[in-house]
Amino acid sequence: MNSSTAQANVLVDELVRGGVREAVLCPGSRNAPLSYALHSADQQGRLRLHVRIDERSAGFLALGLARASGAPVAVATTSGTAVANLHPAVLEASYSRVPLVVLSADRPPELIGTGANQTVLQHGLFGAAVRLNVTLNPAEQPPWPHQRWRATVCRVLAAATGARDANPGPVQLNVALREPLVPDLHASAEGIGGRADGGPWSRVVPAAVDAPVELDLAVPTLVVAGDGALAHPQLAGVPTVAEPSAPAPAIPVHPLALGDRRPEQVVVTGRPTLHRAVQQLFAADEVAVHVLTDGPVWTDVAATVRSVGTRVVTRGAVAPQWLEDWRVASARARKRVDVVLAGSPPTGLHVARAVADSLAEGDLLVLGSSNPVRDASYAGLPRTGVRVLANRGVAGIDGTVSTAHGAALAHGGRTVALMGDLTFLHDSGGLLAGPQEAHPNLTIVVANDDGGGIFGLLEQGAPEHSAAFERVFGTAHGTDLGALCAAHGVPHRLVDVASLASRLAEPSHGVRVLEVRTERTRLRELHAALRGH
Ligand SMILES: Cc1ncc(C[n+]2csc(CCOP(=O)(O)OP(=O)(O)O)c2C)c(N)n1
Ligand SMILES: [Mg+2]
Numbered sequence: 001m002n003s004s005t006a007q008a009n010v011l012v013d014e015l016v017r018g019g020v021r022e023a024v025l026c027p028g029s030r031n032a033p034l035s036y037a038l039h040s041a042d043q044q045g046r047l048r049l050h051v052r053i054d055e056r057s058a059g060f061l062a063l064g065l066a067r068a069s070g071a072p073v074a075v076a077t078t079s080g081t082a083v084a085n086l087h088p089a090v091l092e093a094s095y096s097r098v099p100l101v102v103l104s105a106d107r108p109p110e111l112i113g114t115g116a117n118q119t120v121l122q123h124g125l126f127g128a129a130v131r132l133n134v135t136l137n138p139a140e141q142p143p144w145p146h147q148r149w150r151a152t153v154c155r156v157l158a159a160a161t162g163a164r165d166a167n168p169g170p171v172q173l174n175v176a177l178r179e180p181l182v183p184d185l186h187a188s189a190e191g192i193g194g195r196a197d198g199g200p201w202s203r204v205v206p207a208a209v210d211a212p213v214e215l216d217l218a219v220p221t222l223v224v225a226g227d228g229a230l231a232h233p234q235l236a237g238v239p240t241v242a243e244p245s246a247p248a249p250a251i252p253v254h255p256l257a258l259g260d261r262r263p264e265q266v267v268v269t270g271r272p273t274l275h276r277a278v279q280q281l282f283a284a285d286e287v288a289v290h291v292l293t294d295g296p297v298w299t300d301v302a303a304t305v306r307s308v309g310t311r312v313v314t315r316g317a318v319a320p321q322w323l324e325d326w327r328v329a330s331a332r333a334r335k336r337v338d339v340v341l342a343g344s345p346p347t348g349l350h351v352a353r354a355v356a357d358s359l360a361e362g363d364l365l366v367l368g369s370s371n372p373v374r375d376a377s378y379a380g381l382p383r384t385g386v387r388v389l390a391n392r393g394v395a396g397i398d399g400t401v402s403t404a405h406g407a408a409l410a411h412g413g414r415t416v417a418l419m420g421d422l423t424f425l426h427d428s429g430g431l432l433a434g435p436q437e438a439h440p441n442l443t444i445v446v447a448n449d450d451g452g453g454i455f456g457l458l459e460q461g462a463p464e465h466s467a468a469f470e471r472v473f474g475t476a477h478g479t480d481l482g483a484l485c486a487a488h489g490v491p492h493r494l495v496d497v498a499s500l501a502s503r504l505a506e507p508s509h510g511v512r513v514l515e516v517r518t519e520r521t522r523l524r525e526l527h528a529a530l531r532g533h
Pocket of ligand 1: 348368369370371372395396398419420423424449453454455
């Protein structure tokens with residue numbers, strides 16, 4: 001067996017032993033040994049291989065698979081810019097703590113800096129975004145140092161899954177491979193096998209962090225649950241404003257009700273990113289802010305946090321009047337949404353409400369950044385029985401179609417993705433998947449307001465800045481989404497808000513796109529009305 005084949009086979013075998021069940025591959029020559037090894041593992045049913053042409057899509061596909069499954073997912077590329085194209089997905093995985101394993105094929109070390117073709121400095125390319133960054137150089141001749149290769153994979157997977165520090169995230173295993181890059185078909189694999197029990201070379205027992213914070217619930221308390229929030233049963237009886245990708249709370253507070261009452265203490269779980277009213281709460285001096293997270297970094301944008309732990313130990317009881325006040329305020333906010341929407345032409349918020357209402361128990365929803373994730377929170381998500389995922393780590397509008405594909409493939413059941421038109425177009429390459437690939441049950445709903453609707457809601461959307469607005473923020477494009485889908489062989493349908501629910505209820509297989517044309521010119525007024533102004 002030649003050096004590159006031995007190395008690639010051992011690495012893939014050890015990844016499988018360490019719990020990798022899905023891998024994404026982009027075609028290339030330098031990574032050919034990894035391609036053969038991954039293909040063979042797929043054929044043997046040891047993992048499922050997905051092949052994608054564009055590394056940006058591949059990175060986000062792997063991210064979606066890992067985010068939805070919670071297990072590490074590998075993405076293998078050739079050398080050069082191919083690796084750099086993974087950077088956006090690596091950043092998102094880093095900030096949202098998703099175990100993404102980059103397998104970047106590299107040239108042998110003596111060729112770095114010589115002007116060799118398709119050769120860049122790949123070691124450390126992702127900087128601080130990866131939890132671990134290892135380069136394995138090729139071995140020259142047998143006996144192959146397969147123990148070292150296997151032990152390295154175990155270290156890499158421990159870092160990706162956060163087994164030692166409860167901080168999962170992306171890792172880069174940069175694999176320098178020497179020619180020949182194709183297998184010698186008759187060589188024996190003797191002497192490079194893994195542990196006889198089929199397990200990993202080094203079993204890394206996951207370490208848990210436990211740091212209780214004391215909390216008196218008799219004090220008027222609000223829980224703010226952001227992306228990545230864990231379930232905290234001790235807080236189940238406390239009113240909770242939850243972002244769509246947080247667990248569904250038992251006592252939900254509508255985000256538009258936040259101005260109605262001022263808590264004396266706030267418990268933050270996960271990372272809230274959506275609502276200004278929440279940020280204002282954190283900034284208020286008289287509110288005591290406590291954060292719960294099992295990660296090494298906690299959210300404290302306003303520099304007001306008083307304590308940080310992983311869970312609470314409570315005393316005292318929540319006052320019934322406090323619960324009733326929030327119940328009334330939330331009911332009023334929901335009513336206001338209904339009234340305001342009834343009097344408005346279709347917007348992304350109408351679409352989000354139709355999507356939210358039509359989701360059934362067991363569905364997975366993937367939300368795009370920008371307005372859709374905010375609209376979903378106004379439309380009543382999260383909700384029990386429906387899992388919601390969103391790339392809130394760095395809230396990019398990129399990679400969303402691919403993330404949704406990955407999440408849907410891991411989920412197995414029905415998945416709906418809701419995103420804006422720019423978000424869809426940014427990653428329309430995510431529709432590119434060959435006939436031999438697994439195609440998930442995924443309906444992508446595009447709220448198409450022909451541009452970036454969110455900017456109309458920000459400072460730059462104020463009337464005094466209107467002269468430059470359309471060209472540099474609105475960015476209308478007039479793209480024919482139907483034609484784009486047709487080019488990829490993906491069914492597309494233009495539907496109106498009123499019929500969206502029935503379209504979503506139709507039994508559907510594979511990937512399809514439902515486009516709803518929406519209005520963005522009057523979003524500013526609509527949101528002012530939602531806030532009761
Ligand atoms: C990769 C990336 N580029 C740019 C942005 C800035 N950005 C935030 S929202 C947005 C517009 C999104 O438009 P669309 O997806 O149509 O949603 P809408 O606001 O219209 O609801 C842009 C460009 C971003 N978040 N991520
Ligand atoms: Mg838009």
